[in-house]
Amino acid sequence: MTYEKLIEKAYESMAFSYSPYSNFKVGAALLTKSGRVYTGCNIEIASFGATNCAERTAIFKAISEGEKEFVAIAVTSSSRDFTYPCGICRQVIVEFAKDIDIIVAKEYDYEVYKIEELLPKSFTQIDIK
Ligand code: THU
Numbered sequence: 001m002t003y004e005k006l007i008e009k010a011y012e013s014m015a016f017s018y019s020p021y022s023n024f025k026v027g028a029a030l031l032t033k034s035g036r037v038y039t040g041c042n043i044e045i046a047s048f049g050a051t052n053c054a055e056r057t058a059i060f061k062a063i064s065e066g067e068k069e070f071v072a073i074a075v076t077s078s079s080r081d082f083t084y085p086c087g088i089c090r091q092v093i094v095e096f097a098k099d100i101d102i103i104v105a106k107e108y109d110y111e112v113y114k115i116e117e118l119l120p121k122s123f124t125q126i127d128i129k
Helices: 003-016 054-064 087-096
Strands: 026-032 037-041 070-077 101-106 109-113
Touching: 003 026, 003 037, 003 054, 003 070, 003 101, 003 109, 026 054, 037 054, 054 070, 054 087
Parallel strands: 070 101
Antiparallel strands: 026 037, 026 070, 101 109
């Protein structure tokens, strides 16, 4: 699976975005080591704090189906600019997929990051022990 194809899948999942409050559509596509792709969109709730971002939708779908090893996540949105994962999603990525490539895309242009760049000096499981 090329990163271009993964980005395409993230764009496709934006069709399912439930975002009546912000009208801001986000899509994500998470690639597992075995080659499966879990997609996700943002899902907004009238009590805004209950909203789920596209990245977390994709990651939680994968985790809930027993997936443990990941390669990359692509993130797309209806904005003309790049949409970077929010703070909560960064914390979720560091929990479940700390080695992955984080692909932030707009149309045919994309940037690739590691979580250490987006969430340096993070608080993780090690800190609790
Ligand atoms: N959103 C995401 O889905 N992912 C992000 O990383 C940033 C924000 C969503 C949440 C909400 O539905 C909308 O974008 C506006 O904040």
